[in-house]
Amino acid sequence: MNAAKPDPVSLSAQRERAAYYERIAANHMTPLWEVLHALVPTQPKSPAQAAIWRYAELREQVLEAGRLISAEEAERRVLILENPGLRGQSCITQSLYAGLQLILPGEVAPAHRHTQSALRLVLDGEGAYTAVDGERTTMRRGDFIITPSWTWHDHGNLGNEPVVWLDGLDIPTVRFLDAGFAEKSELSSQQALHPEGDALARYGANMVPVDYAPKPADPTRVFVYPFERTRASLQAIAHGASDPHHGFKLRYVNPATGASPMPTIGAFAQWLPAGFETRPVQATDGTVVVCLEGSGEVNVGYQSWRFHESDVFVVPSWQALQLRADRDALMFSFSDRPVQQALGLWREQRL
């Protein structure tokens, strides 16, 4: 890092090297020494940028999509939240995808399955459902719903208002690994195999079926984490001691294993009482943050924004994050942390 700079290179030596690079390029080779420091940086320098999507400004444009294309035709009517530093790549961080999905009354987003894992965070409207492997769950604001890899899923809206939720998927991760498979179901809506609430009763009440023995990386069979439970937990712990960097923050788990709900995406819920200001913290997992309640200000690196309900912002890897709530704030977030932890790569630096 502080090593002496090498001598400047003469013009003739530079020309000789350039000609050499051209000759070896014909054999599909390129010199490491021109790219070594970019390949092996002293610390993460993500091409992703910090950015915010303000729901109040986006809502009309999301609803407009409903007049241009049906959910049936689109298969999934979603506006992708593209990181401004990664345009054209359909990602919000290098490893994660996010989008706003709209479903209108009476519509169905037909059943399919894919190796990509998905989460939904319900933002706007009531009356929609997601069905996962034969069980429906009614979607309510703040509910965190998952469709693990290769599970059948379809969405519908039985109510009388448009419903919008945030999708989070590991699409870029699966693309990076070239491990994407998908198939469509013959039936656009799955047949109900279990009554609503069945999975939560079997797997989400500090018990599991007597002969259930999950493998460590299995996703949870609990596919909905109801908002009221999350909120009640955060409110209860908010009577205790806070963490100066995180306020009151919990991570969602697979209750049968303690691991993240799905192996590729970690999710978190955080409570910041009015007036609470977190100390800055940086972590290697680029993170998507959603404000579910309250309002405040966020600093990411050198940028700062005000945020309100249903706003989404992204914190790239290793950029310092600081939050200040001016009203009691409930924040949901997700990242690739479980992947980095499984690989021994995850780091957090409290500043």
Ligand code: GTQ
């Ligand atoms: O709801 O199944 O935003 O397959 C992107 C791909 C949502 C979904 C997305 C998908 C879905």
